[in-house]
Every structure is written in structure tokens, then in C-alpha cells.
Amino acid sequence: MIYSPADALALAQQHPERQVVFFAIGFETTTPPTALLIKQAQALGLRNFSVLCCHVLTPSAIASILESPEVRRWGTLPLDGFIGPAHVSTIIGTRPYEFFAEEYRKPVVIAGFEPLDVMQAILMLIKQVNGGQALVENEFSRAVSRDGNRKAQQLVSEVFELRRSFAWRGLGELPYSALRIRKEFADFDAERRFAVGYQAVADHPACECGAVLRGVKRPQDCRIFGKVCTPENPVGSCMVSSEGACAAHYSFGRFVEVSDGSDVRVTCVAPDLAVTP
Numbered sequence: 013m014i015y016s017p018a019d020a021l022a023l024a025q026q027h028p029e030r031q032v033v034f035f036a037i038g039f040e041t042t043t044p045p046t047a048l049l050i051k052q053a054q055a056l057g058l059r060n061f062s063v064l065c066c067h068v069l070t071p072s073a074i075a076s077i078l079e080s081p082e083v084r085r086w087g088t089l090p091l092d093g094f095i096g097p098a099h100v101s102t103i104i105g106t107r108p109y110e111f112f113a114e115e116y117r118k119p120v121v122i123a124g125f126e127p128l129d130v131m132q133a134i135l136m137l138i139k140q141v142n143g144g145q146a147l148v149e150n151e152f153s154r155a156v157s158r159d160g161n162r163k164a165q166q167l168v169s170e171v172f173e174l175r176r177s178f179a180w181r182g183l184g185e186l187p188y189s190a191l192r193i194r195k196e197f198a199d200f201d202a203e204r205r206f207a208v209g210y211q212a213v214a215d216h217p218a219c220e221c222g223a224v225l226r227g228v229k230r231p232q233d234c235r236i237f238g239k240v241c242t243p244e245n246p247v248g249s250c251m252v253s254s255e256g257a258c259a260a261h262y263s264f265g266r267f268v269e270v271s272d273g274s275d276v277r278v279t280c281v282a283p284d285l286a287v288t289p
């Protein structure tokens with residue numbers, strides 16, 4: 013495990029006799045540093061460094077949630093709105109969310125990760141829901157703009173291209189939801205260099221992450237929540253990071269089970285960052 017992608021490059025430089033493969037994961041936030049890394053490796057002429065690219069795209073996850081079977085079956089999704097992730101939005105901006113607000117009539121509020129940010133975003137969502145509105149609002153205006161970080165976007169499009177399909181934990185196979193390295197940088201693409209094949213690994217049969225992400229179920233509806241699946245032993249993606257719906261509910265929500273019948277459900281669009289208050 014390394015702290016920064018740059019550490020992988022340093023390792024390759026320190027050990028020219030070894031092949032160093034950087035396993036690059038994450039949403040739009042972590043993609044620009046990987047692009048930079050590949051360009052640096054190219055500039056340095058490194059022959060023992062490559063990247064296994066598993067970067068994914070947030071708007072594709074939203075589209076998947078909005079086009080889920082529940083929508084087709086019932087004509088609507090039991091979600092009132094979306095909390096857009098701040099870190100991703102610093103890169104892509106708020107513009108990509110506008111389609112979802114306009115087409116699906118679901119409000120979106122971009123929120124920071126501090127408790128006050130999340131509370132403010134939920135308040136903004138509730139005001140929209142009560143007012144019958146479906147807008148994209150930006151709670152995290154101190155770092156997120158409508159257009160995002162153009163320089164980072166340009167860097168990413170120079171190094172990466174869309175992958176036709178990618179398997180997500182909880183959401184399954186999603187078309188055009190991930191990135192791969194362009195052939196101009198093939199020397200640094202571990203998939204090309206080592207003929208790596210993907211093998212799908214099924215989610216745990218009891219895991220309800222997909223339903224939790226779509227707002228159809230709550231974390232406590234999963235029969236292994238808090239028993240087999242805990243933050244110390246995460247079984248599904250929603251329990252992996254502290255911001256995940258199941259991990260957040262395990263840490264806080266299960267102690268404040270209050271229901272007055274006026275249920276508002278929101279979800280964060282990044283699968284490992286879902287919040288279902």
C-alpha cells in the first residue's frame with residue numbers, strides 16, 4: 013500500500029530490475045493524478061512501470077440508479093434526491109448533474125464531507141422536495157464550480173478513453189462507466205503489457221448493496237448488517253469506507269432510529285459513499 017501514486021513511480025525508479033504495476037482505482041477525483049503519473053513515466057522513459065486502470069465514472073452510476081429495474085417496474089424510484097460528492101465534483105463540476113435533474117426530476121445538491129456540509133445539503137434537498145423543485149444546487153461552492161477543473165479534465169481525456177463496459181460491486185455490469193488507457197500510452201498499460209483478463213467476482217449472495225444504493229432498502233434491511241458485515245469485516249461495498257451507507261448507519265444511524273412517517277431518502281452517487289439518512 014502506498015500513500016501517493018507518485019510513490020509507485022519512485023519504487024519503479026528505485027528497482028529497475030522489477031516490474032512495478034500501479035493498481036489505479038477510484039472515481040474522477042483520483043483519475044487526474046494517475047494520468048499525470050503515466051505522463052511522468054513516459055517523460056522519464058521508464059520501462060518497468062505500468063498502470064492497471066480501474067477508474068470509474070460517477071454520472072454512469074447515477075444513470076444506473078435512475079434506470080434501475082424499480083423505475084421500469086413502478087415508473088419511479090423511491091429516492092427523493094441525490095447528494096453529489098464534493099471531491100468528484102471539484103473535477104467534473106456541477107454541469108454533468110443537470111441532465112439528471114432535468115430528465116428525471118430529481119434534485120441534486122453537491123455537498124462537502126464535513127457534518128455541517130451534509131446537514132446543509134440535506135436541508136437544501138428537503139426544501140427542493142417540499143417546493144416540488146428539481147435543481148442542481150451547489151452547497152460546496154468554496155471548491156466546486158459549474159465547469160469543474162478544466163485542466164484536470166483535459167489531462168484525463170488526453171490519457172484515458174471510455175471503456176465499453178465495467179463490472180461494479182453492487183450495481184453489476186454498467187456500459188461506458190469506466191476508463192481505460194489510450195493506445196498512445198500502451199507502454200504503460202498493464203492490461204496490454206501483461207495480457208490481463210478480467211474475471212467477474214460475484215457479490216456476497218446476502219448483500220443488499222445494490223438495493224441500498226437505489227434507495228429501495230435500508231442498511232438494516234440486509235440480514236447480515238452488523239452481524240457478519242461490519243466496518244471491521246466489510247462484506248459489501250457500502251460498508252467499506254466510513255462514508256458508505258451501511259458503515260455510516262452502523263456508526264451512527266442505528267442509534268437514532270426515529271420514524272414519524274415523513275420519510276425522505278437521499279443517496280450519494282458514489283457507491284462507496286452512499287448516505288441514506
Ligand code: SF4
Nearest residue numbers: 220221234241248258
Ligand atoms: S454492505 Fe454489508 S450490510 Fe450493507 S448491504 Fe452490503 S452486505 Fe449488507
